[in-house]
Amino acid sequence: MVFLPQEVIARKRDGEILSPEEIRHFIRGFAHGTVSHPQAAAFAMAVYFQDMNIEERVALTEAMRDSGKVLDWSDLDGPVVDKHSTGGVGDNVSLMLAPILAAAGVYVPMISGRGLGHTGGTLDKFDSIPGYMTNPDNAVFRKTVRDIGCAIIGQTDELAPADRTLYAIRDVTATVENISLITASILSKKLAAGLDALILDVKTGSGAFMKTPRQSRELAESLVTVANGAGVKTGALITDMNEPLASAAGNALEMRNAVDFLAGVNQDERLREVTLDLCAAALVLAGKHTSLDAARSQCEGLLDNGAAAEKFGQMVKALGGPADFIEKMDAYLTPAPIIRDVVARKAGTVSAINTRGVGMAVVALGGGRRMPTDKVDHAVGFDQLMGIGEQVGPDTPLARIHARDETSAAEAARRLTEAYDLQGEVQSTPLIADRIMPEGQ
Known part of the structure; x- marks a missing residue:
């Protein structure tokens, strides 16, 4: 049976369940260049709106796994x-x-x-x-x-x-x-x-x-x-x-x-x-x-x-x-040139943290990527970060910042301060x- 990629796309677009063979042939064709990038984009959009059942997900996972090399550890004497x-x-x-x-x-x-x-x-x-x-x-x-x-x-x-x-x-x-x-x-x-x-x-x-x-x-x-x-x-x-x-x-x-x-x-x-x-x-x-x-x-x-x-x-x-x-490790992990405390605007108890905001503060320091091609500054970031339920004030900072320059230090400190809530009730969630x-x- 000949599997045409446009027919596979159309069936998924219309909410039909794809067979493992259809999925396998589509992904194999994509890996080998007989299914185009626009067809793959259409397939992804069809799945986005119509979704897949578990059997389809297994077939898609296995097909993508098998698009390249699968490592063999059978020579080892224990589980991998x-x-x-x-x-x-x-x-x-x-x-x-x-x-x-x-x-x-x-x-x-x-x-x-x-x-x-x-x-x-x-x-x-x-x-x-x-x-x-x-x-x-x-x-x-x-x-x-x-x-x-x-x-x-x-x-x-x-x-x-x-x-x-x-x-x-x-x-x-x-x-x-x-x-x-x-x-x-x-x-x-x-x-x-x-x-x-x-x-x-x-x-x-x-x-x-x-x-x-x-x-x-x-x-x-x-x-x-x-x-x-x-x-x-x-x-x-x-x-x-x-x-x-x-x-x-x-x-x-x-x-x-x-x-x-x-x-x-x-x-x-x-x-x-x-x-x-x-x-x-x-x-x-x-x-x-x-x-x-x-x-x-x-x-x-x-x-x-x-x-x-x-x-x-x-x-x-x-x-x-x-x-x-x-x-x-101190001899090998190069420190950032600027290291200092980040102090909260007022004393209080940490009631909640916008954790994504903390991560973006690290990105602002250069410790993450704004673009995929960006180089990462490995030395920058925060340590001694306070957690939910802890007291902060003039003598107990929110964290210690490690920065490359004053401009990024100021921006990251602002972001970190905004990520910490000291006003509401402590939000406790199970670990x-x-x-x-x-x-x-």
Whole structure:
């Protein structure tokens, strides 16, 4: 049977359910150039308005996964696991999670991204480490995963290339905000990494792309159902992003926060809870534990006894960074020239935070991108960020700013001050709003 792309577009435009074969042939044609960019844009618009059922989402995800190389880790002697976050502010969980899981005996080939909008990117954080290769060749990547247990790198051109091109089309045709397309975009890249298990951190709140618990749950359920339908054991936590997760926001500052966390120097309470709960869920999904409590207990031990910090240092060295980065990070993380407190306009209790506003203040400093081609200033951002329920005043600033120049410092301080509400009642939301695990786990 001959599949014509215009017929597939028309059927979805008219609200019909596409067969897996139709979806597979359409995406294969798009990857090989026999389906044009205008046809792909029309397809995305048809899906945006008519949506897809779960079977169609699975087929789309698998087709996009199979548009490029799918990694094979069958030579490893343990389960292969990864984590994905939908993005937040002060969300440096991956930096601790990967080495904790590696110390627990699973393999973590973590393929991460750069900052998007107001949210920080894991790769941008690692770019603050001199020499660290976020795009190593495949041999170095595989050797690091095999020998150390984890490697955090960027997406290669070989993984899910159809997604990269289709996302660029969606970005300029106002078709990004669709659960079916978001699901396939996120999962096609992760499933191309050849995983046995995947844990998802779906954010909700003022600093999340999904602002309400209902939206976040809809996305989490779609991701979990589709990933399991595609053969990867997957679960999700819905976590709060109504305030920055770490007390730092900005690339080198979040890296410093992570190293202090791993070394036991300082651990933000909310960050510790989310990190350990995600690690525990990942180990249960991977079959290393049957109990979340037992899995969490193991992760706590590996964090507190220094095993995770050791894995992190080994990974940094294996991927080209300094061998003594953990011990001497001050020698490698270059500070910003301007460092000073940001004081609130009046004393009070932090009742709410516009977390997106905090993220955009980091962008204003140069710590994020206004345009995709922008270079990131890794040194700038905030640390010592106050959280909801904390008292601020003349002697207890909102945060400490790290800036390149006075102009950006003033603008970012203004944005940060406006992001903090000191007047209303304290808005308390659960840190972990929900857990969605496969049946039986």
